[in-house]
Amino acid sequence: MIEVIDLVFEYPGTRALNGVSFQIEPGNITALVGPNGAGKTTLLRCMAALEVPLHGEVRVDGENIHEDPRACHRKLGYLSDFFGLYDELTVRQCLLHAAASHGILAREQLRAVEQAATRLDISDRLEMKAGELSRGLRQRLAIAQAVVHEPQILMLDEPASGLDPEARHSLAELFLTLRDQGMTLVVSSHILSELDEYSTDMLVLRDGCILSHDPIKQEVAASVCLRLSLTGPCSDLQSQLAGLPGVSAVEGDDESAIFLFSGDISARHDLLKTLLDLGLPICAFAEQQRNMQSAYLESMRRQNSQEGAR
Amino acid sequence: MNINPEFRRNLWLELTTFRLIGMPMILGALLFLTYLLDGKHYGEAVARTALILFGLLAFLWGTRLASEALITEIRDHTWDSQRMSLIGPWSMTWGKMLGSTIYPWYGALICMLVYLTSQPALGLSMIETVVLMVGSGLLGQAIGLLSSLQAIRKSQRYGRFQTTAFLVLGAGSALSVLSWPFAESAAIFWYDRYYPDDRFVLTSLVVFLIWAVFGIYRMIRAELQLRSLPWAWGMFVLFLMGYVTGFFGDRMLATGQSVWQMRLLGAFLITLVLAYGTAFSERKDPVALRRLLQYLSLYEWRRAMQTFPLWLSTLPFVLLTCTILVFVDLTSSPVADAKSVAIYAVAMVLFLLRDLGILLFLNLGRNPKRADMLTILLLILLYGVIPTILSALDFDRLTGLFWPVPGTSADIVLPAALAQAVVILGLMVGRWRKHHCHY
Numbered sequence A: 001m002i003e004v005i006d007l008v009f010e011y012p013g014t015r016a017l018n019g020v021s022f023q024i025e026p027g028n029i030t031a032l033v034g035p036n037g038a039g040k041t042t043l044l045r046c047m048a049a050l051e052v053p054l055h056g057e058v059r060v061d062g063e064n065i066h067e068d069p070r071a072c073h074r075k076l077g078y079l080s081d082f083f084g085l086y087d088e089l090t091v092r093q094c095l096l097h098a099a100a101s102h103g104i105l106a107r108e109q110l111r112a113v114e115q116a117a118t119r120l121d122i123s124d125r126l127e128m129k130a131g132e133l134s135r136g137l138r139q140r141l142a143i144a145q146a147v148v149h150e151p152q153i154l155m156l157d158e159p160a161s162g163l164d165p166e167a168r169h170s171l172a173e174l175f176l177t178l179r180d181q182g183m184t185l186v187v188s189s190h191i192l193s194e195l196d197e198y199s200t201d202m203l204v205l206r207d208g209c210i211l212s213h214d215p216i217k218q219e220v221a222a223s224v225c226l227r228l229s230l231t232g233p234c235s236d237l238q239s240q241l242a243g244l245p246g247v248s249a250v251e252g253d254d255e256s257a258i259f260l261f262s263g264d265i266s267a268r269h270d271l272l273k274t275l276l277d278l279g280l281p282i283c284a285f286a287e288q289q290r291n292m293q294s295a296y297l298e299s300m301r302r303q304n305s306q307e308g309a310r
Numbered sequence B: 001m002n003i004n005p006e007f008r009r010n011l012w013l014e015l016t017t018f019r020l021i022g023m024p025m026i027l028g029a030l031l032f033l034t035y036l037l038d039g040k041h042y043g044e045a046v047a048r049t050a051l052i053l054f055g056l057l058a059f060l061w062g063t064r065l066a067s068e069a070l071i072t073e074i075r076d077h078t079w080d081s082q083r084m085s086l087i088g089p090w091s092m093t094w095g096k097m098l099g100s101t102i103y104p105w106y107g108a109l110i111c112m113l114v115y116l117t118s119q120p121a122l123g124l125s126m127i128e129t130v131v132l133m134v135g136s137g138l139l140g141q142a143i144g145l146l147s148s149l150q151a152i153r154k155s156q157r158y159g160r161f162q163t164t165a166f167l168v169l170g171a172g173s174a175l176s177v178l179s180w181p182f183a184e185s186a187a188i189f190w191y192d193r194y195y196p197d198d199r200f201v202l203t204s205l206v207v208f209l210i211w212a213v214f215g216i217y218r219m220i221r222a223e224l225q226l227r228s229l230p231w232a233w234g235m236f237v238l239f240l241m242g243y244v245t246g247f248f249g250d251r252m253l254a255t256g257q258s259v260w261q262m263r264l265l266g267a268f269l270i271t272l273v274l275a276y277g278t279a280f281s282e283r284k285d286p287v288a289l290r291r292l293l294q295y296l297s298l299y300e301w302r303r304a305m306q307t308f309p310l311w312l313s314t315l316p317f318v319l320l321t322c323t324i325l326v327f328v329d330l331t332s333s334p335v336a337d338a339k340s341v342a343i344y345a346v347a348m349v350l351f352l353l354r355d356l357g358i359l360l361f362l363n364l365g366r367n368p369k370r371a372d373m374l375t376i377l378l379l380i381l382l383y384g385v386i387p388t389i390l391s392a393l394d395f396d397r398l399t400g401l402f403w404p405v406p407g408t409s410a411d412i413v414l415p416a417a418l419a420q421a422v423v424i425l426g427l428m429v430g431r432w433r434k435h436h437c438h439y
Helices: A041-046 A069-073 A092-101 A106-119 A135-147 A164-182 A193-197 A217-222 A237-242 A265-277 A292-310 B005-014 B017-037 B042-077 B078-081 B089-101 B102-118 B127-156 B161-179 B196-223 B231-246 B261-283 B285-296 B301-308 B312-330 B333-361 B368-392 B395-403 B408-436
Strands: A002-011 A015-025 A031-032 A055-062 A076-079 A153-157 A184-188 A201-206 A209-215 A224-230 A245-253 A256-261 A282-287 B188-190 B193-195
Touching: A002 A041, A002 B285, A015 A041, A015 A055, A015 A201, A015 A209, A031 A041, A031 A164, A031 A193, A041 A153, A041 A184, A076 A135, A092 A106, A092 A135, A092 B005, A092 B078, A092 B301, A106 A135, A106 A164, A106 B196, A135 A153, A135 A164, A153 B042, A164 A184, A164 A193, A193 B089, A224 A237, A224 A265, A237 A256, A256 A265, B005 B089, B005 B102, B042 B078, B042 B089, B042 B102, B042 B127, B042 B161, B089 B102, B089 B127, B089 B196, B102 B127, B127 B161, B127 B196, B127 B261, B188 B196, B188 B395, B193 B196, B196 B231, B231 B261, B231 B312, B261 B312, B261 B333, B261 B368, B285 B301, B285 B408, B312 B333, B333 B368, B333 B408, B368 B395
Parallel strands: A031 A184, A031 A201, A076 A153, A153 A184
Antiparallel strands: A002 A015, A002 A055, A201 A209, A224 A256, A224 A282, A245 A256, B188 B193
16 A cells, blocks of 8 residues: 655755655554654655655555655645644634545535544534634544545644543544544554554654564464563562463563463463462463553664664 | 635635625725815825725735735645645645735725726726736735745745845835836837837736746645746746847947847846846755756656756856857957957856855855855955955956956956856865765
């Protein structure tokens, strides 16, 4: 669906993207993460054909978006980190303008507006002025504008910044709904906990280069992340765990450990039984969501150790 | 029916019920007051007031709104969503130009109606008066929008000073056209023929308005990431050369010159002015230059042409007119005069290259923010201050080192210009290699 090939982008004196290549399959929600200045916004802007790269291509359904950006904009929706709204227009007018700007015929505009408003749960605010909306509702209106033309791909740059936890949660639910309706999403954020709720893939960017691009949920499905807690210290806890079948990536200290375990529920039961047989004073044994934070930090650690080895 | 979305958006924003009622009330009150003060006479005084109000609304307010139409979008972070839309460049052009100024026009048209009904219109027909008033207003607004677009393409932002400059430029152009019927009129001599001044001015107004709107269209295309070959700019350069030099007639001739030589010299000077103007008004982005060099090195000519900055697209016209000028002068004039004109023309091209070299050298530095202003200061020094000091010290002969003034020795002017151009361009290339060839 989206193919980025050897993308290079430069600002005067700075290379913001350095040979970035990756692919995004349809129906995925890809989290674009990385430290400040990693090139996330530049990458999204290049993917939205708002910036022209020095080298490389971005293809959507096989079409180079920089060859015919207007045609590709039919398929794309983009919400920048500092999005703006026409504050003096009502929500309905904002959506009608967005629909008309995306080439939706006059007779279909009202239907498109109703649909986008329903999707974003702002149907009851259609007559309010955009300037009177709360931060969360403004965010919803901006996303409604970006999806009013039913794009195949939606790209969002820091969509949850400035939102309260409740608004963030409902935003996460919204992204999952859009994904279920067939949309492919690329979401850039530095709030990793928020991305946890909906991302299927994580693309880690640093200094304009891709550090990793891995599926998140699939990895979790293949190997469960478990947490083990003891009532007292056990000096060789980690080595004992590491020696057991199906156990990998053990981390922790003498009293607790987090590790990956590949096996079904009965295998997990057998593992617990083995641990008890080993005489470990277990007080907790539970599945631990292997979150994006740990995956991201792992990716960064790996990169740092590789750089250190060089 | 699909209405231009950009125009409709502006209608929603600008034409609220309150404003629609407010404008005729205020204008009506002012005009009624004039009517009363003029002894309840619906004549000259009312017409004058209506004309002044028209100027204030169409020229000042309209031009200001047109100048700010795009920068407001950038400041409010709505321009990206416009660029992501499917609104075509032409729809965006007229939607912005007429949409952003719709409210001043609403008032201006009321004033025009009052003006037309209160006094016979300046000895012009009704249609001519309407074309003159509406056309001059549109021209001012188009120039304001065009200038702001150029400024945005250069730096994505501009300040209060520049907004005022665009306003003065646009409103000044509009006012100069509208003030023409009040001046003493005479037939206009153009390409060896006399034309009625009213027809000539109105035709010129319409032609320049078309060029200004076309310029906006081309810049909006670029903003929407649509590629264009630089043919339109080339056509404008040729048009301007043809239009301006048409005013050159026999009475302006020096001894031994033909009118065509004079026009050729005029055309050459126009290309020089355009080269300097575009060089300072465009962005000298090293990344864009890198992209251009990349296309050239890959022989991707079409793509390279699409990437050419306007100042670079103007250089072939400078060189071409200079070459023709030199050739014509050498073959048709008395030897002394020909040498003089030809050498000074070549020197001016070399000084242009030097100046472009300085501009690029400073723009390729680590802190290019004030490079253009610094270049202007340097040029004032080189063309004004230093030659004046030399003259004051009775070293008139040496002023030719900095300024190709006729009368100074050609033996000094040409080598000096060549040496300076070579040195500066060498420095510029060195800086390019040092900072921008590889990261």
